Each structure stands twice: as C-alpha cells, then as structure tokens.
Amino acid sequence: MGLDFKAPAKLALALLLVFGLSGCQALSGSDARPEIMGTGDLGLIVERATGSVLVINTSRHEVVGRVEGLGDLSHASVVYSRDARYGYVFGRDGGLTKVDLLSQSIVDRVIQSGNSIGGAISQDGRYVAVSNYEPGGVKVFDSQTLELVADVPATYTSGDGESGQSKTVGLVDAPGNLFVFSLFEAGEIWTLDMSDESADISRFEAGESPYDALITPDGRYYIAGLFGEDGLSLLDLWNPEQGVTEILPDYGKGEQKLPVYKMPHLEGWAIADGQAFVPAVGHHQVLMADMKDWSLTDRIPVQGQPVFVMASPDNRQIWVSFAHPDNDVVQVIDSQTREIVRTLEPGEAVLHMEFTPRGEEVWISARDSNQVTIYNTRTLEPVATVSAEKPSGIFFTSRAHALGL
Template identity: 55%
Template sequence: MADRTTSGGRSARRTTSRKHWTGPLKLAAALALAAAGLAGCAGGADGMMRGTGDLGVVIERAAGRIQVVETSGMTRLATVAGLGDLSHASVVFSRDGRYAYVFGRDGGLSRVDLLRARVTHRVMQAGNSIGGAILQDGSVVAAQNYAPGGIRLFDAATLEPLAEIPAIGRDGRRSKVVGLADLPGRRLAASLFESGEIWIIDAADPRHPQVTRLDAGREPYDGLVTPDGRWYLAGLFGEDGLALVDLWQTPPAARKVLAGYGRGETRLPVYKMPHLRGWAMAQGQAWLPAVGRHEVLVADPARGWQESGRVALAGQPVFVMARPDGRQVWVNFAFPDNDTVQVIDTATRQVVRTIKPCRGVLHMEFTPKGEAVWLSCRDEDRVEVYDTASFARLATLPADNPSGIFFTVRAQRFGM
C-alpha cells in the first residue's frame, strides 16, 4: 500500500510510525524515573545503593546510640542517636534486614532504617525492658518487660500496639519476663522469673494471643530455642539444671535436664548472669554456660539431653557462641576475667586458644559464614575484629562504651 502524502509533503505512515514510538519512549522514561526512586529508597547513608546482608549494629550503651556497620569492609557507615537508655539493649531485625528494632532498658522500642540511618518509629512501651523477639513471618514485634512484668505485641511496620499480656503467675504475683524467643507457627516462648513458669504463646491472632503455661523450676533467668525450632531451653538460677520443652509434643510439657551438674559443690559468687541466648549448637551437641562455675557443659539431644562432657575454662562463662560451621566455640567471661576470650575446638573439646583482646569484652558476633568474629571492648571504647582461622586481629573500630553487636543474618534464624 502506497504512502499517503499530507499537505506538508510528509508521509502519513511515517507520522503514524513516530506516534507509535512515543509510547515506548514514555514507558522507558517512566521506568528510568522509577529506578531512580528505588535507588533513593535503597540507598545507604552515603546515597549509594547496597544490600543489607552484611550490615549490623553496634550498641553504644552510654551514648544512647547505635553504629551501623558493614562486615565486608569492616567499617562504620553511620550512627543513629536518640535511642534512650541502652545499658541492656538488644536488637532484632526485619526479615529483609533493612530495619533494626532496638529494645532499650528504659522501655523504649525504636525502629531504625539501617539504609537511611534514621529512626522511623519509636514508642515508650514499658518502664524497664530487656529485649524482645519478632514473629516468624516478620509481622509482629514482641517486647519482654521487667516493669511492669509482661509481654507487649506491636505491628512491625508501624509499632501500633496490638496486645498486652501481663506476666501474672499461678501464684498471682507479677513476674519479670526473660528468655523471649520466636518459634515456628507464629508462636513465642518466654520464661517468668519469680513464678518459675514457661509460657508458650500462640500469636496467630496477635490482638488475641493465647497462652499455655508450663512449670519450669526455680527462677528461670534466660531462655533459647534451638536452630531447628524444636526445643526451648530455660536456664535456672534458683537450682542446678535447666528446663526443657519439646515444642513438637502436643500438648507441650517442661522437664528438667542436667539437674545434677553442681551437686555436692559450692557455687561460686555469680558476677554476671550467663546469657543462654548466646549458647552454641555444634557437632550435634549443646554447649552451655554453667552458672557459678568455670566450665561449659556439653549435652547430647540425641541421648535425652544427658551430659556428655565438660570443658574447664579460665572463668565464669557469659556467652558461649559457635562459629557458623560448628568447628569452634568462643567463650567470654564475667568479671574479673572479662579481659579474656577462649576458643574451644569442638572436635577435640579442648581450649585451643586464649586471647586477651581488651578489658571488658561484653559481646561477640560472627560474620554470616564465620570467617571473622567481632568483639565489643566496653572499657576501652573500641570494637575488635579477629580472623577465626589464624586468630589475627583484622580491624579495630572506635566505639563509645560498646556492648551488644548484632548482624542482620539473625533475621533468618529462630530465637535471635
């Protein structure tokens, strides 16, 4: 078919052809603008696009702020202030690793955008809080509180309050809540210190959570869930042993394990409570800090959680943490040995290295695949990074009175 010619001598077909091209050009321009907008949303504090898989947070406890760090280059990216009393702060992450939920000792709960290095939401939700958890699907954040004792649930996107569960035991007393951990099936587990109970909380409907109460023992002081989500373990301060719940059992029930580990021995003064949240599963065994003793207990889940060994240490263990491949367990200690870190080879169950990185080693955190470990040096205002194969110091980062170190890889694990 021949082209028709307009009065200006131009081809009508060519005019039509150019008109057809305006649609794709407009679409391309729109996509370019959208990409620029996404780049702005995904940009870090320096304006560059980046992912979140190697990000983390260092708590600067005295200053009430956090450092946003990255583990690939071992650098600080930004600081975020205005987070209140961080003297016992802990952190959980959104499932995409972009947002950190910071629980302050003063009851403040803050949602921090790690890419933009700013607080997006903040609520004062209690008088004294020591941590929290985030549900399996990332939709609900839960805070565990000392005063008033209880658990509060919040919408993870807005921090809108959803429910409050007062921690009132069977004896009618209000208890401090410890050991809050997320479980499979939109559930939580927690321990009540004064009333000696473990609660399993079904939060499928977060506005109307349902509680199952179990007897734990005297004064559960912390709790954890195994990486597979099957077992919840609560340490007992008021007696030797631990309380264990099989979460696959219906209905769940608690029983005592390792009940005789200190029998007949005088317990040493406890200068700092062990933190079971920093326990270790390695070589198919559980590696647990013994309360008031200079040793780590090894328990075998395949043999009913019976004790399978002990490792003598330089002091009272606080955190007992496994390298991600399970070959090493790193241990730090309570005062007066808090300048020391020991490394256990889990194949031989022997201490293979003792290092003294600084005074006041409060916390340890492994990089996602465990090639390095970060140590907070509270009393010397810095963070140390060590190679876990050679034990060489890789980097030193200044930090004001640092305590907890938390990496976004925790978002992909139960109980973290």
C-alpha cells in the same frame, strides 16, 4: 527568504550541554546521591553509655553512620525486619525504637514499659514482642506501625494465694508464629500464639526462677536456665503436651560454687556435632550435653565463669567470654578435641561476640577499650578494629533469617 531553524536548534543544544554538565558536577560533589547499597553486610553496634547505635558495614570493616536518641541502652538487643532494612532496638528504659539502616535514622519510637529486657520478631515478620521487667509481661506491636496489638500481663498466683505480675525473660520467636518466654517469679514457661487474632496462651510449669532461655536452631526445644536451682527446664515445642522436662539436674550438686558475678547468656549457646555446650553457673566450666537424651557428657575447664558460649557457623570452634574479673579475654575451644586452642585479648571488659554470616570473621566488643576487634576465625589473628563509645551488643542483619535471634 525562508526561516532559519539552525540557530535556535544550536542554542537549545548548547543550553542542554551546559545544564547537563552542571548536573553531573553536582552529583559528583557534596550533594551527590547517597551510595546505593544492600543491607546484607550491615549491622548495628550498641553504644551503651551514649544511647546510640553504630551502623556498620561488615565487609568493609567500617562505620557507615551513627543513630542517636535511643534512650537507656545499658542492656539492649536488636532484631531485624524480614528485608533486613529495619532494626528494632529494645532498650532498658522500656523503649522500642525502629531504626532505618539505609538512612541511618529513627523511623519510630515508643516507650512501652518502665523496664524491659529484650524482644523478638515473629516468624512472618508482622509482630515485634517486648519482654518486660516493670511492670512485667509481654507486649506485642505491629512491626510496620509500632501500634500495640496484644498485651500479656503475665499474672500468676503465688504459693500463699497472692496474685502478682511476673518479670518475663528469655523471649524468643518460634515456628508457627509463636512467641515463647519464661516468668521469673512464677516459675513458668508460656507460649503466645500469634498465628491469628486470638493470641492464645499456653502455660507450663518450669523450675525455680528461670532467668534466661534459648531456642535450638531448628525451633524445636526451648530451654530455660534456672537461677533458683541447678539444672535447666526444657519444653519440646513439637510435643508440648508432654510438659516441661528437667535436664542436667545435678551438674552443680554438692560442689563448691563461686560467687556469681554475671549470669550467663543462653541465647548464644553452642550446639555442635550433636552436643550442646552450656555455660555452668558459678563454675569455671563449659558443660557438654548429648542432645539425644540431654545427659551430661563432659566438663571443659576454662579460665573464668563463662557468660557467652557460642559456636562458629561451621561448628568447629566454641568461643567463650567471661564474667568479671576475667572479662578481658576470650577462649577458643576446638569442638572435636574439646581443648582450648587459643586465649585472645580483645580489650578490657569484653561484652559481646558476633560471627559474620558464613563465619570467616568474628567481631568482639570491649567496652572499656572503646573498640570492637575483628578476628579471622581460621588464623585467630586480629584483622581490624572499629572505634565505638562503650560498645556492647553487636547484631548483624543475618539475624533476620534465623529463628530465635
């Protein structure tokens, strides 16, 4: 009588089916693998009062997760790695936190100063730089490990011969692996070359007390706003040997200024159709300057002191938010007619606006309403809201592929 191989084979097949089915059931239950997704339509919303950030999906208008333990986020900003997976969060307490958007977790965190005001990531994505108030200066870190690479204390000598360490503001990345920033007390603009290990610094005299700055989308012009005088300081990074030029020097001279409740943010400057739309400090105006010669071409009356003046990605609209006490509205300006086409009410204490990459929607945070309202930029009607705890900054991963953001 020969051996019967059929019975063992049937048993093995039965066991395989049982374990296979049980495995399928496990994947479909609570222990299922996390959803696979790209990062292109993700972003972070800062919850300033709770030291947390929301990971959001812009296509779905929904919260994917919350990451806690990021310290003081009362004045926080975010930049992204080249692959848009990691967000680097700059906190007011000097914290630099690397957040994984896919796992919704903290990868690493360092406290690099006593008080910081923002940062930037280099053109090649290798370095993250942080701008500091206390003790001042700029520190540069390896984006992979958060190890310190360069320490730039921003020392200067005052008019009476005393040395000091300046607050640094307006830190941006620029082509050629440059970082550019302004020194508040020193009244200077510096460039830091991170294209090699030398970390060379170039210094330029600027106006009195630069408080914030931006770089134009093509990476050519670095423009610093001045707290100590009317006008702006411009550095042409294509021709830095020409030094700093003063532009719009007389836009406020001889006029009655209002108390300044909140300094404008220059990062979101609107540049459209060859014109720069600029928030006027201490005035209920948006200024227009011709980018060919930076001459003042128009003043657009608005309902309050502008904080953010931002162009939609197609440059057809200029969106304006305001300082207290007029900070419950946003006004939309047509960039061609220069007329206000709509006044919106997204909620109490509007703090930030962010356009989706192709501009079909804009997300607006309202801190005291604990919500973010999403508007269709064509109809100017709200399409959704997202709940958040005291939301402030909104940062989409499309920033990973833009200069100066």
